[in-house]
Amino acid sequence: MKRTIAVTGLHSGENPQPGVGVIRSLRRRYADLTIIGLVYDVLESGIYLEECADIVYNVPYPSAGMEAVLSRLDYIHTRSPIDVLIPTLDAEIVAMIKLQPALAARGTQMLLPTLESVNARQKSELSTLVAQCGCQTPRSRKVVDVPGLLAAADELLYPLMIKGPFYEAHKVETPQGLLEQFYALMGRWGAPIIVQEFIVGQEFNIMAVGDGAGTTTGFCAIRKMIVSSQGKGYGGIVIHDEALNMAGRALIQQLRWRGPCELEFIQDESTGNFYLLEINPRFPAWVDFPSSFGHNMPALLLEAVLEGGMKPLPPCEPGYFYIRHTADLTCRIADMGQLTTFGEWDCRHAAHQIHPAQ
Amino acid sequence: MQNKKLRELLMNENGFAFDQSTGYTYNINTVGVEIIDWIKTGCDEEALVQHITAAYDVDAATARRDLDTFLNALLRYGLIPRQEEVSA
Numbered sequence: 224m225k226r227t228i229a230v231t232g233l234h235s236g237e238n239p240q241p242g243v244g245v246i247r248s249l250r251r252r253y254a255d256l257t258i259i260g261l262v263y264d265v266l267e268s269g270i271y272l273e274e275c276a277d278i279v280y281n282v283p284y285p286s287a288g289m290e291a292v293l294s295r296l297d298y299i300h301t302r303s304p305i306d307v308l309i310p311t312l313d314a315e316i317v318a319m320i321k322l323q324p325a326l327a328a329r330g331t332q333m334l335l336p337t338l339e340s341v342n343a344r345q346k347s348e349l350s351t352l353v354a355q356c357g358c359q360t361p362r363s364r365k366v367v368d369v370p371g372l373l374a375a376a377d378e379l380l381y382p383l384m385i386k387g388p389f390y391e392a393h394k395v396e397t398p399q400g401l402l403e404q405f406y407a408l409m410g411r412w413g414a415p416i417i418v419q420e421f422i423v424g425q426e427f428n429i430m431a432v433g434d435g436a437g438t439t440t441g442f443c444a445i446r447k448m449i450v451s452s453q454g455k456g457y458g459g460i461v462i463h464d465e466a467l468n469m470a471g472r473a474l475i476q477q478l479r480w481r482g483p484c485e486l487e488f489i490q491d492e493s494t495g496n497f498y499l500l501e502i503n504p505r506f507p508a509w510v511d512f513p514s515s516f517g518h519n520m521p522a523l524l525l526e527a528v529l530e531g532g533m534k535p536l537p538p539c540e541p542g543y544f545y546i547r548h549t550a551d552l553t554c555r556i557a558d559m560g561q562l563t564t565f566g567e568w569d570c571r572h573a574a575h576q577i578h579p580a581q
Numbered sequence: 582m583q584n585k586k587l588r589e590l591l592m593n594e595n596g597f598a599f600d601q602s603t604g605y606t607y608n609i610n611t612v613g614v615e616i617i618d619w620i621k622t623g624c625d626e627e628a629l630v631q632h633i634t635a636a637y638d639v640d641a642a643t644a645r646r647d648l649d650t651f652l653n654a655l656l657r658y659g660l661i662p663r664q665e666e667v668s669a
Binding site for chain 1: 591599601602603604659
């Protein structure tokens with residue numbers, strides 16, 4: 224398939240982004256794609272990874288405004304016309320939904336949910352959403368001030384989870400800890416802050432692709448085997464649990480989700496009930512894991528965009544597991560200089576494959 | 582005694598077992614593997630004690646005590662249902 228695909232989120236450090244996994248999955252199926260890496264920082268590790276992006280371009284953060292992003296994409300389009308763009312970061316999704324018509328007019332396609340779907344899965348709206356599909360979510364309260372915060376804590380009792388509207392979640396056990404995290408989260412993300420009852424149990428994630436009409440076409444459920452200090456899954460095993468599968472599919476159907484997503488659940492160890500924690504509107508960092516045994520969701524997305532229609536993938540076989548492994552990349556300062564100075568770097572002609580002296 | 586989870590438990594000849602619904606794995610000794618196989622054929626506790634005493638050099642009281650310990654472990658991991666779940 225001689226197409227040009229742009230992917231964002233190439234950093235694979237302590238809190239890995241999904242871009243490298245998306246590219247790896249696409250290359251598993253289509254060796255002759257041209258991959259464009261869109262990066263916000265010259266230290267995104269995937270830039271320097273072999274067999275990752277062919278060409279890398281700097282792009283402005285979505286917070287710089289639509290015009291700035293579109294203007295940069297227009298320039299990139301003159302150099303490397305993009306057939307399909309796969310945004311992989313939470314903060315990009317709403318901006319990309321808004322840019323969808325403009326990019327489509329330029330020949331760049333995306334597979335994204337509607338703005339309504341994205342809004343309906345916001346942390347502050349989860350109670351309403353789960354009620355519509357017979358699922359559960361931990362009891363939570365939206366708060367905007369300290370009296371509301373303390374009232375919520377009195378009602379839900381310690382320990383509690385306190386969460387920002389978009390990112391970050393912390394367990395707190397005392398009023399002092401609660402206030403400390405409240406001010407920190409307000410400072411970083413603004414209101415509303417979510418206070419949530421703390422559920423003790425194992426964490427489960429589902430990666431899925433929806434067709435926008437209610438059908439789930441790609442689906443992989445895992446139990447987190449290793450959880451990092453930041454709560455990230457550094458290891459996971461494919462499982463098949465009917466209650467969890469039904470909950471995941473019901474949510475995607477209710478949202479009429481179009482494109483990739485990740486659903487995060489926790490199973491109450493005393494009751495066995497699953498509770499929805501959040502829905503992320505993009506592929507997770509472990510996106511390439513199911514592709515490695517044939518359940519290739521980035522390829523499914525690409526085929527849906529380019530060929531139309533989406534044939535559901537066969538179920539994932541339980542028992543495969545992944546363990547995240549980090550490695551150091553050796554890079555040349557000249558390559559970083561190229562990207563820093565010109566905002567673009569054609570990695571194919573670079574000598575970033577460095578081999579030790581024999 | 583058996584339930585869906587036990588039926589779906591994947592177990593190799595060495596006693597390494599994988600619960601597909603939770604992703605948990607277990608190491609089960611030879612006697613445990615045999616007991617699970619007998620449970621899967623529909624044996625109740627009394628029949629299990631008879632199987633154990635016939636297959637191993639052990640009296641019924643010891644077999645019953647060890648069987649209780651093993652069944653409690655299966656119960657704890659949710660691999661067999663509690664009595665109230667069976668009668669419900």
